[in-house]
Amino acid sequence: MKIDKMISFDTIVVQKVGLDATDIDGEIVMMDIDKGKYYGFNSVGSRIWELIKNPIAIKEIKSALLKEYNVDTKTCEEAVLTFLNRLNDEELISVS
Numbered sequence: 774m775k776i777d778k779m780i781s782f783d784t785i786v787v788q789k790v791g792l793d794a795t796d797i798d799g800e801i802v803m804m805d806i807d808k809g810k811y812y813g814f815n816s817v818g819s820r821i822w823e824l825i826k827n828p829i830a831i832k833e834i835k836s837a838l839l840k841e842y843n844v845d846t847k848t849c850e851e852a853v854l855t856f857l858n859r860l861n862d863e864e865l866i867s868v869s
Contacts, residue, residue, distance in 0.1 A: 780831065780854060780857055780858055780861065780868060781831070782830070782831045782832040782835065782850075783830060783831070783832065784830065784831050784868055784869070785828050785829065785830055785831075785868070785869045786825050786828070786829065786831060786834075786857055786860075786861075786866050786867070786868055786869075787825055787826075787827060787828040787829070787866065787867050788822065788825050788826055788865070788866060788867075789864065789865055789866060789867055792805060792865060793806065794822065796819070799816055799819065800813065800814055800815060800816060800818075800819050801813070801814040801818065801819040801822045801823075802814075803865075805863075805865070810863070812863070812865070817838070817842065817852070817856075818856055820837075820838065820841070821834060821838070821853065821856060821857070824837060825866060828869075831853060831854070831857060834853055834857075835849055835850060835853050838853065
């Protein structure tokens with residue numbers, strides 16, 4: 774059961790245990806067998822997925838992406854929060 778939690782830049786996130794994910798040509802593909810759902814992440818989503826392998830604050834994810842990609846702060850913040858909220862809605866991450 775998913776518990777809605779408010780996600781902010783101080784929130785700590787981590788991948789849920791037990792998901793079967795693999796890297797194909799730099800992009801993550803994943804199957805949630807229990808739900809029968811398939812997920813595919815683009816290169817940026819795949820990078821975020823890699824960063825959340827261990828617990829990490831969202832502000833640290835934002836900082837890493839700002840260093841690695843040519844993106845402005847506002848766009849990065851919006852994209853990171855949107856992506857992580859979707860992962861949370863799909864119960865693919867743990868939030869604390």
